[in-house]
Amino acid sequence: MNAAVPPSVTELIEAFSQLPGIGPKTASRLAFHLLRGQSELALRLADALHGLVERTQFCSICYNVTENDPCPICADETRDHSLVCVVEEPLDVLAMERTERYRGVYHVLHGALSPLKGVFAENLRIAELEARVRSGEVREIILATNPTSEGDYTAAYILQRLKGREVRITRLGRGLPMGGDLEYADAVTLTRALEARQEL
């Protein structure tokens, strides 16, 4: 940035460009958009960001992002607390909730095992999951990590770690997407779908 741009703007541009998916160009555009007579939006954004930092925390049971501890899902007496769905990110909880079918609770790992990116078991909420299982309240664990090789690795590791405990462990089924086309499905997906076929 050159001297023509005041430091307060430069600072904002730099902060924006730290965000995922935002490069220097988009960062400048966002900053100048807020500058151009949109002070109301800028202040709302500032408030929202402030609230994000001040009011949110991790739920002490499932480690989802929440304003109250425990989170509304963990506090909900009507849900099945013996059924735990293990996901990588808080957004995955949202996706599961959209089904409106799942009545169990969650456990958010905050990532997947990835030695090459420096993410190891101790960087994820795996010990906390083990503690939940050890408490004896959990009847079934649904491993709902992403169907990527990192997600599969994480699921396989959790399986290792919970081996021998009195808990049923299942993996989310995988196969063909709805509205998809069989002829465009890749071989790996088709193989998995074939393996997981069901009696009608």
Add this chain to the structure above:
Amino acid sequence: MYIQSLSLRQFRIFNRLELELAPTTVLLLGANAQGKTSLLEAIAYLAVGRSPLTHIEQHLIHWDAETQGLPFAHLEAEVVRHTHREQIALAVERKTLSNGQARLQKRITINRQKVKRSALAGHLNVVLFLPEDVGLIGGPPGLRRRHLDDLLAQVYPAYIEAANRYQTALSRRNALLRHLRERGGDRRQLEPLEMELAETGVTLSLYRQGVINALNLYADPLHRDLTGGQAWLKLHYLPSFNPRRPPEMAYQPALMPEDVPTTSAAATLRVAYRKALVQHRSQAIERGMTLLGPHRDELRFISQERDVGIFGSRGQQRTAVLALRLAELRWLEQVTGESPVLLLDEVLAELDRARRGYLLSLLGDVEQAILATTDAEMFPPEFRRRTHILEVNGGIILPST
């Protein structure tokens, strides 16, 4: 099979090349640094999806392309096979990301359908013979492994898939081993990775064992022919993990161990390999790397009870590698039912008259052979009359007048 046409854009020295090729012996004639080797390289690149000459694919892009702001290379070939024809294309593009970093993007298509690299297997088969191949016999084992990989990759998509998965699990395990050494942590994290290594590693090992057994059938008689019936040749595969041989026992050239056929079922091997990985964990953590597996396999060439890589003269090594290349040709013919395209770069210059004659006599067996040379005089006149001669000059190729 043969290549009917080849089109190159901004590949190495070629700015733009459109070439028609006949199903016969083609002689590329030109001085050094005019593009002969690059043309052979382009064909081999289309066959396996990686260059036989460099790991750094950016080097494949024409040096002017960068300054013109179009950093990409495009290669395309029409391949005519017994039953059908196919179009194979490969594009490499250097993309600059918004954060200023450069990324190389590779796009492979077969008949204009985008495919993964593993899908290239079985579409265009080549046997490439370069002058530096002499170093294959006595050079570092990594060269021989890469060579086996590229040969198997021409035929078996499953081999490429297994090799990719093996490589991912291996680099993950190595990163984890270093982390465990420096920071400690739960060793059970190794288990899923070891399962994956055992699963894919045994697949690699069995494919390698299979192709080496097959190559042995062809290489020995070819080597005897090349040496006037005097010397036998045997390819000796030494898998880094072998359930019947302790891994610490390095190969001893003086002593010829009996071949250990991997007759045990793959499942038994996988269990044994995984067990061995678990046993060697502490050692692996200490060293920060995986000490056992196909990434450390060795292949030796034995002739007359001696290891050619260690005791062979340069001439003997050249004969052994020639026998190997011709054995590959025979093997590809046998498994694919078609003769591969033979690519020879300046190889004749290093051979004596008898071997040169032997090699030239074999050229009639394949549908298409492409030979690069600086000196047409090396070939007998009656041979030259039967070939198509193309002159290569500064990235431009024209029929000889």
